[in-house]
Amino acid sequence: MLAIPVLADLAFIWGPALVSIALSFFRWSGIGGLHARSCIPGGLFPDNGCYTGVSNYHEAATNYPPFWPAVRHNLIWLGVFVGFATPLGMLFAVLIDRGLKGSRIYQTVLFLPVMLSLALTGIIWEFFYSPNYGLINTVIGRNTNANLIDWLGNPKLNLWAVLVEATWRQAGYVMVLYLAGLKAVDPSLKEAAVIDGANAWQAFWRVTFPAMKPINIVIAVITVIESLRAFDLVYITNKGTNGLEMLSALIVNNIVGETSRIGFGSALGVVLMVIALVPISYFLYYTFRRKEAR
Amino acid sequence: MKLRLPRALAYAFLIAATLAWLLPVLFALYISFRPYGETSRYGYVSLPHHLTFSNFVNAWTQSDMLRFFLNSVLITVPAVLLTLLLASMVAYVISRVNIKVNIALLLLFTAGNLLPQQVVITPLYRLYLLIPLPGFLSSSGYLYDSYTGLIVINVAFQTGFCVFVLSNYMRTIPAEMYEAAEVDGASLWARYWRMTVPLCRPALAALATLLTTWIYNDFFWAITLISTGGKRPITSALQNLQGQFISNQNLIAAAAMLAAVPTLVVYLLLQRQFIAGLTLGSAKG
Numbered sequence: 357m358l359a360i361p362v363l364a365d366l367a368f369i370w371g372p373a374l375v376s377i378a379l380s381f382f383r384w385s386g387i388g389g390l391h392a393r394s395c396i397p398g399g400l401f402p403d404n405g406c407y408t409g410v411s412n413y414h415e416a417a418t419n420y421p422p423f424w425p426a427v428r429h430n431l432i433w434l435g436v437f438v439g440f441a442t443p444l445g446m447l448f449a450v451l452i453d454r455g456l457k458g459s460r461i462y463q464t465v466l467f468l469p470v471m472l473s474l475a476l477t478g479i480i481w482e483f484f485y486s487p488n489y490g491l492i493n494t495v496i497g498r499n500t501n502a503n504l505i506d507w508l509g510n511p512k513l514n515l516w517a518v519l520v521e522a523t524w525r526q527a528g529y530v531m532v533l534y535l536a537g538l539k540a541v542d543p544s545l546k547e548a549a550v551i552d553g554a555n556a557w558q559a560f561w562r563v564t565f566p567a568m569k570p571i572n573i574v575i576a577v578i579t580v581i582e583s584l585r586a587f588d589l590v591y592i593t594n595k596g597t598n599g600l601e602m603l604s605a606l607i608v609n610n611i612v613g614e615t616s617r618i619g620f621g622s623a624l625g626v627v628l629m630v631i632a633l634v635p636i637s638y639f640l641y642y643t644f645r646r647k648e649a650r
Numbered sequence: 651m652k653l654r655l656p657r658a659l660a661y662a663f664l665i666a667a668t669l670a671w672l673l674p675v676l677f678a679l680y681i682s683f684r685p686y687g688e689t690s691r692y693g694y695v696s697l698p699h700h701l702t703f704s705n706f707v708n709a710w711t712q713s714d715m716l717r718f719f720l721n722s723v724l725i726t727v728p729a730v731l732l733t734l735l736l737a738s739m740v741a742y743v744i745s746r747v748n749i750k751v752n753i754a755l756l757l758l759f760t761a762g763n764l765l766p767q768q769v770v771i772t773p774l775y776r777l778y779l780l781i782p783l784p785g786f787l788s789s790s791g792y793l794y795d796s797y798t799g800l801i802v803i804n805v806a807f808q809t810g811f812c813v814f815v816l817s818n819y820m821r822t823i824p825a826e827m828y829e830a831a832e833v834d835g836a837s838l839w840a841r842y843w844r845m846t847v848p849l850c851r852p853a854l855a856a857l858a859t860l861l862t863t864w865i866y867n868d869f870f871w872a873i874t875l876i877s878t879g880g881k882r883p884i885t886s887a888l889q890n891l892q893g894q895f896i897s898n899q900n901l902i903a904a905a906a907m908l909a910a911v912p913t914l915v916v917y918l919l920l921q922r923q924f925i926a927g928l929t930l931g932s933a934k935g
Contacts, residue, residue: 357842358743361736361809362755368806369762372773379773386776448667451660464921465668468675471917471924472910473867473885479892479906480678483694483899491677494695524671536929556656577764585766588869592889604768611775612874621772629769636764640757 373629380623383408386616412623423624426601429515433522433602434583441523442579445530450560452531453538467532469525474588481521482508482593511599518589518600526582530575537571538564573642580635584628603628682706682903689900705904712901713891714880715908722866722883722912724797729804730861734854736805737812742842744813745820746828756817763810767870774803778875795877803875804865812857815930819853820846853930859920860927863913884909 383395384405395406416423448466452459469477484491485507492507493499507517541564549559565572587604590596596605603624610621681694683701709715740759744752778794788796823846831841847854872886879890888909895901916924 357739358755361740361813362758364736364802364806365759365762365809368774368777368803369765369770369810370758372770372777373765375773375777376770386779448664451664454660456657456661456664459664462664462668465671467921467925468671468917471863471913472675473869473913475867475869475885475888476906476910479888479902480674483678483681483903484674486694486899489689489694489899491673491695494693499693524674528671532925532928536925581764581766585768587768591873592869592892604766607768607771608874611772618772618776625769625772628766632764632766632769636761639764640761643760644753644757 376622376625376629379619380412380626381407381409382619383412384618386611386618408619412620413627415620416623416627422597422601422606426603426606429600429602430583430586432515433519433586434580436519436523437526437579437583441526442530442575444523445527446534446575448527448531449534449538453535463531463535467528470528470532472525474525475592477521477525478518478589478592481517481524485517508593509598514593514599518593521589522586526579529578533571533575533578534568537568540571541567573639577635577639581632584632678903679907681900682907684900686898686900694899705900706908709891709895709901709905709908713894713905714887715884715891715905717880718882718884718887721797721881721887722885725800725804725883726862726865729801729808729865730858732801732805733808733812733861734858737809737857738816738847738850738854739842740809740813741816741820742846745817746841746846747838756813759810759813761810763807763814767807771870771874775874790878794875795881797881799875800871800883803871804868807871808861808864812861815857815927816850816853819850819930823849852926856923856927856930859916859923863916863924866912 382390382405383403384390388405390405391407393406395403395408395411397403448462452463456462472480483489487493487504487506487509488499488501490499490507493504498505505513508514545563545567546559549563554562585604586602587596587608590600590602590605591608594600596602596609607621607624607628610617610624677694680698681689682705683703684694684698685700685702685704688699689696740755744756775794778799779792781793782791783793783796783798785791787798790796793799793802827845828841831845836845866883867885868883869886872882873889876882876886879887882890888906891905892902895905
């Protein structure tokens with residue numbers, strides 16, 4: 357009963373994760389075997405399938421132009437999620453939880469983007485952003501060839517345009533999780549606070565918010581992981597180039613397509629893994645410590 | 651009762667947000683109903699002269715959409731069933747059978763699910779090219795570029811989340827029930843299959859809804875592990891369709907709307923299940 361799922365998890369998730377660490381020290385096109393010898397520098401043809409030490413990492417940091425933009429974009433993505441998308445979702449949840457009229461309708465609509473695939477989201481928003489015919493440019497009158505704004509093509513703008521799409525989804529996702537958390541908080545706690553003279557603002561920050569620590573942690577972890585995973589939207593927009601470089605897309609671009617650089621792609625993967633392990637470890641530590649305490 | 655200002659503001663904010671949230675979908679829907687000639691003359695933002703279903707018909711007949719939908723079914727259905735079967739077995743063992751590695755197993759699965767997919771894709775891509783499959787499982791002869799390969803990775807990846815949710819859920823089943831069943835001579839398998847699985851039906855239904863949507867919506871695995879365009883499921887095939895219909899955006903809009911239909915149906919009919927699945931994983935964590 358255990359063997360198949362455990363083996364599958366090891367073989368297809370953890371195995372590759374560990375192998376990527378090893379591969380990151382090799383220079384390999386994926387064709388031909390791997391050899392346990394160091395790369396020979398120089399030569400007419402680049403040496404293939406050989407041990408190259410940390411040079412993949414060194415190259416990524418110093419001689420791979422999209423790397424630092426990608427890191428910056430991932431950080432901006434995280435910043436927007438932490439500073440805007442996630443709080444917006446929490447605000448939605450708090451407002452809906454107050455039981456206003458029609459709250460089911462708001463909830464249904466605001467949650468809708470979570471159901472749609474990100475690929476679909478990217479396509480739907482292209483009609484919004486289209487330079488000549490799109491909704492935004494037409495409405496603001498920038499749709500003639502002389503003055504048009506290329507929202508998804510201009511590398512100074514497109515990250516922000518895509519972040520609007522990402523926020524459209526993330527806020528709904530956070531909202532639903534947070535709503536479930538709010539419903540689980542004992543209402544008498546809040547009533548007691550109000551009787552003691554707290555206003556709604558104080559009651560939320562001093563009573564409800566601390567009582568929701570478990571869900572807050574889940575949401576924090578989701579926010580970080582989703583910013584690291586961000587891939588589909590930039591890939592469907594322009595394959596993660598020209599202003600939309602993201603670590604995830606760089607990894608894919610190094611294995612799919614003409615340049616198959618398995619070692620180098622693995623090195624980028626390891627960078628992403630190391631960053632991701634921080635929130636993952638925190639979440640696991642918190643969750644399982646709580647479990648044992650029960 | 652006096653109308654308090656904060657309440658009015660809350661209404662204004664929620665209604666404005668709801669309308670703003672709806673707009674992108676409605677706009678795409680609007681474009682999909684308008685003839686190409688009309689929008690290319692007046693732009694998308696214009697009043698309609700004609701509305702038509704022909705974009706939908708053309709998008710369907712001029713592309714392999716039926717095939718892409720079938721691919722989605724062929725991948726999603728087995729993947730969901732297998733994930734639930736495997737995850738419920740692991741969760742059962744973790745939550746009931748007393749072995750010390752429980753926490754370690756749970757850690758393994760949960761962490762595996764949280765890892766960004768891109769971390770494992772490079773070695774996985776190579777691995778998929780190394781594993782041969784018999785012809786009836788894969789027309790490419792390898793795990794790479796096959797339905798089987800896509801099912802396998804979806805199962806391996808999603809099992810983690812389901813184990814986490816189900817093991818929490820199974821912990822709520824009282825131990826006395828198991829003791830009674832054991833006294834009655836029910837085997838380990840019987841206690842799992844005839845007792846635990848039926849008791850977990852609400853959680854399984856919620857997870858099934860969630861998994862169906864997630865696997866149907868998967869873009870990443872299909873883009874990287876399927877190279878033949880005709881084998882891609884609909885979500886990842888959208889990119890190819892976008893290229894095919896590049897000169898006719900109205901067709902793209904129609905194709906996108908068609909691709910959204912299954913998830914919208916799930917959403918309207920099973921919204922509660924879907925949300926239950928999501929929140930089971932977090933609220934009880």
